[in-house]
Amino acid sequence: MHPITTTEAIDPVFMFIFGACLVLLIGITAAMVTFVVRYHRSRSPEPTSRVENNLRLEVVWTLLPTLLVLAMFYYGWAGYLALRNVPEGAMEVTATARMWSWSFSYANGRTATKLYVPVGKPVKVELVSPDVVHGFYVPAFRVKRDVVPGMKNHVWFVADKAGSYDLFCSQYCGTGHSAMITTIEALPAPEFAAWLQQETAGAAGNGRTLMEKHGCVGCHSLDGSPSIGPTLKGLFGSQVKVTKDGKPLTVTADRAFLIESIREPMATVVEGFQPIMPANPDLSKEDLEAIVEFIKELK
Known part of the structure; x- marks a missing residue:
């Protein structure tokens, strides 16, 4: 049973x-x-009952x-x-909600911007937020739980059949709240096992993994489509209009510019976008180089 x-x-x-x-x-x-x-x-002009109780x-x-x-x-x-009450033997995944994206980490170190799960197996999702209150809401599985900074919380569910299920943020969390949408991808057990063991090769691949882990792709598209922040496709080496120290400038999006924009996002703001990008102080020099290499290849 x-x-x-x-x-x-x-x-x-x-x-x-x-x-x-x-x-x-x-x-x-x-x-x-x-x-x-x-x-x-018209039918009963006078009271017909004297009953008091x-x-x-x-x-x-x-x-x-x-x-x-x-x-x-x-x-x-x-x-x-x-x-x-989570069933015994549930697979554990950590969901990190940040302004304004989702990232999911697995026990073997694999990360993704979509939540991949095996069909028919209970999945326990630990909920983490490094910034503000978010909400983990999956209508298909009838689960909705607040993701509160500093508070341990979780949800669990079972995907009975393969498919793609919408995952929303149910708490207003700022400018990009409406775009904070991803999916749960339920895969047959053999397909999920194969996906979980895949490894991303090369510095560029590692850069993509890091961007997914830190939520960068939630605000910066990789295909040229408009988003909350500037698209990363074709960005490297291009001329970018920015505001720095209150003055409008045109700069080249080279390695130094990208690293500064990641470490100190408020120092230089691209024209047409709001200064809302959070800093990433926990990125090492190697992580920054890997991210820049990945952006460089998005031509």
């Missing part, structure tokens, strides 16, 4: 509450219409709502426990 999945935990709760609300809506509306018609002033009716309308609320609480609590 397989453990209950997040979808199986949430859907019955939703249907129960929706069904109870629907029954109440129909019942109350029917009673209201009946009373309006039956006791309209009805113990049986009062007990019923007190007991039934109480039982209904208790039932809703029970189903809701059971669903909450299912969402928090």
Whole structure:
């Protein structure tokens, strides 16, 4: 017997509450219409009853709502426990949410900007944020959890079938919030195992991995398409209009310019873009060189 999945935990709760609300809506509306018609002033100009109380009716309308609320609480609590209790043997992945991108790290050191998971296996996702509050929201798996700086948090789910599932940030986190979207790619177990063991060769490949890890590709496109920050395609060696020390300049996007822009992003701001890029103090000299080599090849 397989453990209950997040979808199986949430859907019955939703249907129960929706069904109870629907029954109440129909019942109350029917009673209201009946009373309006039956006791309209044209039909009953004078009160027809002198009854001041009805113990049986009062007990019923007190007991039934109480039982209904208790039932809703029970189903809701059971669903909450299912969402928090991770099945044994779940694969662990760390999701880092930053302004404004996602990166995912696996136990063997593999990183990606999409969350790759095997079909049919529970996946526990540790949620980390180095800057502001974000939200990990996957409608297909009925999971939504805040990603709070400095707080340990997690979600888990099972992808029952192969496919691509949207993953959103559910908390407004700044200018690029609406673009903070990625996907969960559910692969058959053999395909996932092969993907997990792939290695990216060369300095350029390592540069791409580093950019994915630090969230650079969330704001800078690699194919020339518009984004929150300047595209990196064709950037190396090009002439760029910038503002530095409050003065407009045209500079060449060479190695020194790129390294300075990564280490001190507020020092030189490309024209037409906001000065919102965070600094990356934890990048080593070797990491910076690898990133520059990768950008250099994006012609």
